[in-house]
Amino acid sequence: MIGFGYFFWLMFQITLEYIPISPEVSFLQIKQTEVSHRPEYLYLFYTHVYTSIFVLLLGFLAILRKDFGLKSLHKNIGKSYIFVVLCLSAPSGVYMGIFANGGFLSKFSFIILGILWWITTFKAFKLAKQKKFLLHKQWMWRSFALTLSAITLRMWKVIIVYLFHPNPMDVYQIIAWLGWIPNILLIEFLITKKIL
Template sequence: MKAYTRKIVWWIFTFLCIVIGLYPIIYFIIDRNFGLLQSKSEELLSNPLWNTAFYTHIILGGLALLIGWTQFPKAFRDRNRKIHKKIGMVYVTAAFFSSIAGIYIGLYATGGIVSILGFVSLGIIWLGTTMMGWLTAKKGDFDSHENWMTYSYAACFAAVMLRIWLPILMNIYQGEFIPAYHIVAWLCWVPNMLVAFWIVRRRKMASVLKFT
C-alpha cells in the first residue's frame, strides 16, 4: 500500500472512530426511540438494570472508541510515553466496564440465540483481549501488549462496522430487521479480528526479518 493510500485509510479510520465514538450523545439530546432501541420491548426499556448496563456500554464504549485510535501511531507513543500510559488506562477501564455491560445486554439481543451468541462472544473477546493487553503491559512485554491491544481495538471497532453493515443488510433483506441483525451480530466483528490477525502476523514477521 502506497504512503498516500495509507494516509487516506488512516484518516477515514480516524474520522469513523471519532464520529461513532461521539454517537452516544444522541441518546441524551433527542428521544431515544430510534435505531436498535426500536426493536426492544417496553418492558425491557423500563428495566433499571438493563438501562444501567445499556448506558454504561454505550457511554464507556464510545469513550474507548474515541480515544483508542490515538494509541497506534508509533511516533506519538515514542514521544509521549506518559500520555500514552494515561490514555491507555482510561481505555482499559472504559473497555472493561463497557464489555461487561455489553455481555449482559447481549443476553437480551433482538433475534434470539444467533444474535445473542454473536454479541456475547464479542463482549467476551473484547474483555479478554483488553485484559491480556493490560497484563502484558504490566509485565513489560510491550510487543505482546501491542498485539493484544490491536485485537482489543478491533473488537471495539465493531461499533463502527455495525452501523456500516446494518443499513446495507437491511437494504439487501428489503427492510427485514431480524435476518439482517442475525448476520450483523457476527459480521460487525469477525472480519475485524481477521484484519487484526493479519496486522499482528505482519508485525511479527517484520520483527523476525529485522533480527535475521
C-alpha cells in the same frame, strides 16, 4: 485518520441521541419490555453507550501517540482504555448481548464479542505489567479490533440493507457476526505477517 474521524463522528452523533437520558428514545423504543421489567437495563444500556464512544477515541489516540507527540501520554491513555473496557464497556456489552435483537444467533455472537473484548484487553494489561511490550501491543490490537466492531457493525448494516433488503431480524443475525469476526481475522493476519 480521515476514515476513522468520519465514522467516529457518526458514532458520536448516535451517542448524542441518548442525551438527555430517556427510556423511550431511538433504539430503546423497541426495547420497552426490558426497560419496563428490568430496572438495571437502562443503567447498563447507558453505561455501554456512553463509555464505548470514549473507548473508541482512547484506542485511536493510543495508535496516534507517536505521530502527534503523545508518546508520554501512552501509559495514561492505555490505563484509561483498559479500565473503561474491563470495568464498564465489556461487562455492560455482555449484558446487552443477553437481550440483543435477532434471537439466539445474535445474542450468542454479542455475548462472545463482549467476553473476547474483556479477555483480550485483560491479556494486554497483564502483558504490560510483565513488560512484554510486543505481546502487549498485539493483544491491544486484538482488543481494539473488537472495539471497532461498533463501527464495522453499522457499516455492514448499511451495505446489507442497501444491497439485499433483508428482514430486520435477519440483518441483526448477520451483522452480529460480521461486525467483529472480519476485524479479528484481519488483525490476526497482520500480526502473523509481522505488520503489527
